[in-house]
Amino acid sequence: MLDIKSEEILRVIGDHSTISSLAIHENVSIQMSYATVKRLLSKLISENLVQVVGRGKGARYQFGTAYNLLYPIDVDTYFEKEIDERSIQEGFNLMLISQLLSKIKLFTSSELAELEVLQTEYSNNISNLTSTEYTKELERLAIDLSWKSSQIEGNTYSLLETERLLKEQETADGKTKDDATMLLNHKEALDFIISEPNYISPLTVSRIEDIHSLLIKGLGVDRNIRTRRVGISGTNYKPLDNEHQIKEALQDMCDLVNKRDCVFEKALLLLVLLSYIQAFGDGNKRTARIISNAVLINKSYCPISFRTIDSIEYKKAMLLFYEQNNINAFKKIFISQFEFAVKTYF
Numbered sequence: 001m002l003d004i005k006s007e008e009i010l011r012v013i014g015d016h017s018t019i020s021s022l023a024i025h026e027n028v029s030i031q032m033s034y035a036t037v038k039r040l041l042s043k044l045i046s047e048n049l050v051q052v053v054g055r056g057k058g059a060r061y062q063f064g065t066a067y068n069l070l071y072p073i074d075v076d077t078y079f080e081k082e083i084d085e086r087s088i089q090e091g092f093n094l095m096l097i098s099q100l101l102s103k104i105k106l107f108t109s110s111e112l113a114e115l116e117v118l119q120t121e122y123s124n125n126i127s128n129l130t131s132t133e134y135t136k137e138l139e140r141l142a143i144d145l146s147w148k149s150s151q152i153e154g155n156t157y158s159l160l161e162t163e164r165l166l167k168e169q170e171t172a173d174g175k176t177k178d179d180a181t182m183l184l185n186h187k188e189a190l191d192f193i194i195s196e197p198n199y200i201s202p203l204t205v206s207r208i209e210d211i212h213s214l215l216i217k218g219l220g221v222d223r224n225i226r227t228r229r230v231g232i233s234g235t236n237y238k239p240l241d242n243e244h245q246i247k248e249a250l251q252d253m254c255d256l257v258n259k260r261d262c263v264f265e266k267a268l269l270l271l272v273l274l275s276y277i278q279a280f281g282d283g284n285k286r287t288a289r290i291i292s293n294a295v296l297i298n299k300s301y302c303p304i305s306f307r308t309i310d311s312i313e314y315k316k317a318m319l320l321f322y323e324q325n326n327i328n329a330f331k332k333i334f335i336s337q338f339e340f341a342v343k344t345y346f
Contacts, residue, residue, distance in 0.1 A: 002072055004030065005028075005030055005032050005036065005040055006040050006043070006044060008028050008029060008030045009024055009028065009037065009040055009041065009044065010044070010049065010050070010063075010071075012024050012027045012028055013050065013061055013062060013063060014063065015027070017062060018053065018060045018061065018062040019060060019061055019062075020059065020060055020061070021034075021037055021038055021041060021059065021061060022034070024037055024041070024061065025037045041061060045064070046108060046109060047070065047108050048064050048065075048066035048067075048070055048104060048105060048108070049063070049064055049066065049067050049070060049071060050062070050063065050064050050067075051063070051064040051065070065100065065103060065104060066100075066104040066105075068324070068325060068326065069100065069101075069104060069106075069325060069326060069327055069328075070104075070106070070326070070327065070328055070331075071326065071328065072328045073320060073324065073326055073328060073329065075313075075316050075317065075320060075329050078316075078320060079316055079319075083234065083235060083236060084236070086236075086323060088235070088236060088237060088322075088323035088324065089237070089323060089324065089325060090236055090237060090238055091237075091238055092238070092239055092240045092245075092249070092276075092277075093325055096276075096325055097249060097252040097253055097256055097273065098252045098256075100325075101256060101269065102256055102259075105262075105265070106264075106265050106268055106269070106327065106331065107262070107264060107265065107331070111331075111335060112262070112264065114335065115264050115335065115338060118302070118338060118339055118342045119301055119302065119342075121342055122301070122302040122342045122346055123300075125342075125346040126346050129346070134346075137345045137346055138194065138303075138345075140345060141303060141305045141341065141345045142166075142187060142190045142191075142194075143159075143162060143163050143166055143167075143187075144159070144305035144307040145186070145190065145289070145293070145303070145304070145305040145306065145307070146162060146166060146183050146186035146187050146190065147159045147162040147163075147183070147307075148305060148306045148307050148309070149186055149285075149286055149289045149290075149306065150162075150179070150182045150183050150186060150286075151311055152285065152306075152311045152314055152315070153182070153285065153286060155179050155182055155183065156175055156176075156179055157172055157175060157179055157180070157183060158172075161175070162183055165180055165183055165184070166183065166184070166187050178219055181217075181218045181219055182215075182219065182286075185214060185215050185216070185217055185218070185219070186215065186286070186290070188214055188217075189211055189214040189215050189290050190290065190293070192211075192214060193211070193290065193293065193294040193297055194297060197294070197297050197298045198298060199294070200291060200294045200295060200298060201295075201298050202254070202258045203254045203257050203258055203270075203291075203295075204254055205247060205250045205251055205254060208250065208254075208274070208279075208287065208291060209223070209224055209225070211287055211290055211291055211294070212280055212283055212287045215283050215286050215287055215290065216280075216282065216283045219282075219283075221280070221281055221282045221283055222280070222281045224280075225243055225246050225247055225250075225279050225280070226243070226246070226278075226279065226280055226281045227243050228241070228281070229241040230278055230281060232278070232322065234315065234319055235319050235322055235323055236323075237319075237322040237323050239276070239277065239278035240277070240278075246277065246279050247279075249277045249279075250277060250279055253269070253270075253273045253274070253277065256269065256273075257269055257270060257295075263295065263296065263299045263301050264301075264334075264338075266295045267292045267293075267295050267296050267301075267304075267334070268292075268327070268330070268331060268334050270288055270291050270292040270295060271288050271289065271292045271330065271334065272288075272318070272321050272327060272330055273288075274287055274288035274291065275288045275318055275321075275322075276321060276322060285318070289306065292304070302338065302341050302342050302345075302346065303341065304334070304337045304338055304340075304341050305337070305340075305341055305344075305345070306333075306337050307337075307340065307344075308337070308340055309333055309336075309337060313333070314333065316329070317329035317330040317332075317333055318330065
């Protein structure tokens with residue numbers, strides 16, 4: 001979260017649309033020096049929340065193009081309002097992928113530095129593992145990911161029951177067949193992307209459909225792009241309901257991800273956008289988690305299990321993106337879960 005002085009500076013900028021640093025200093029309601037205002041403005045610029053127009057005495061400050069996307073919203077406060085009380089963007093933002101996200105860096109320089117340090121730690125760790133040891137750790141992560149990804153979707157298997165099912169093909173008493181099928185499908189999809197790491201490079205709509213087909217096999221879910229309207233529980237956000245627009249959005253997403261050099265940005269974009277587009281009748285978030293990991297594995301980056309994330313916290317972060325196109329809460333989840341994976345498995 002931002003400190004109180006940074007929030008006050010953003011409030012002043014919001015009140016004036018565009019304003020000089022001196023005028024900001026004169027209008028803040030919290031006591032701070034002009035030097036502090038300048039320092040905090042530089043920090044806000046580095047975080048893509050503020051941009052400066054002009055130079056020298058003519059420099060003016062305004063919200064950056066990434067402000068709405070990256071501003072740190074307090075999730076608990078946001079969801080104190082019930083579904084019909086929240087002011088949201090109800091429809092799919094047609095400008096989000098092709099125009100806004102194509103111009104924005106999702107991570108600050110300090111966040112990227114933190115992630116790269118973790119990735120270096122991962123690379124060093126696996127260089128000291130034998131092939132057998134590495135495979136064993138990857139299998140452990142795959143079990144955790146299959147369990148957590150399924151749990152987020154309402155699956156009732158425990159982690160121990162999941163391990164028994166995936167290792168010994170032993171189903172748990174009192175659980176539905178669909179629960180077991182969902183978990184086995186996860187494992188099959190993960191095994192596939194591990195054995196075929198280049199399958200999603202470059203990313204295409206048809207390859208996304210292929211992964212989705214693995215995840216929903218035997219669950220009575222329609223394959224391929226949906227042709228009917230779909231609703232999402234817990235929100236008034238309405239995804240696209242036109243098949244051609246859905247395909248266009250998916251293609252725009254593929255183009256965006258393929259053009260990005262930063263692996264972390266690729267993975268994060270896939271996590272949120274595949275869920276946001278809701279291209280399939282069911283299994284969208286599961287597909288997002290697997291394909292995001294496929295990108296990490298393809299580039300020899302540490303995959304993510306999401307094991308310690310609370311399902312409600314995950315869903316709230318996702319709903320916040322649906323309703324406000326704000327990625328900050330989900331970005332925090334991504335960073336923390338990447339760190340957990342590096343520290344836990346390898």
